[in-house]
Amino acid sequence: MKDAKTRNIGLETAAPKTACTDRKCPYHGAIKVRGRIFTGTIKSDKMQNTAIVEWPVRRYNKKYERFELRRTRVKAHNPKCIDAKAGDTVRIGETRPLSKTKTFVIIERVKKAAEAA
Numbered sequence: 001m002k003d004a005k006t007r008n009i010g011l012e013t014a015a016p017k018t019a020c021t022d023r024k025c026p027y028h029g030a031i032k033v034r035g036r037i038f039t040g041t042i043k044s045d046k047m048q049n050t051a052i053v054e055w056p057v058r059r060y061n062k063k064y065e066r067f068e069l070r071r072t073r074v075k076a077h078n079p080k081c082i083d084a085k086a087g088d089t090v091r092i093g094e095t096r097p098l099s100k101t102k103t104f105v106i107i108e109r110v111k112k113a114a115e116a117a
Ligand SMILES: [Zn+2]
Pocket: 016, 018, 019, 020, 021, 022, 025, 026, 027, 028, 029, 079, 080, 081, 082
């Protein structure tokens, strides 16, 4: 780790106060956030440095002429400096593939689990 300073990721986010040594951290590592940004809730934080983020999607049902609520679930990298827990509301940004199934990284914690309840 040659530079422990928090990088500017080019988005208006509240940068984490603590530093980390994670290479896959957008603030302290070597990845770029580009592409789509979503806001969702952490469904699971049990994997190492990975969280499952979910958000609702409204999809039109033609037959019943109504909207149905579906869910989008993605895996997102959870750097040590953010360390989001289950129930937290987070913003995630698209990045290069970080693993076979992970192409997003958590860029900001919007709300803590206790506040969201
Ligand atoms: Zn970090």
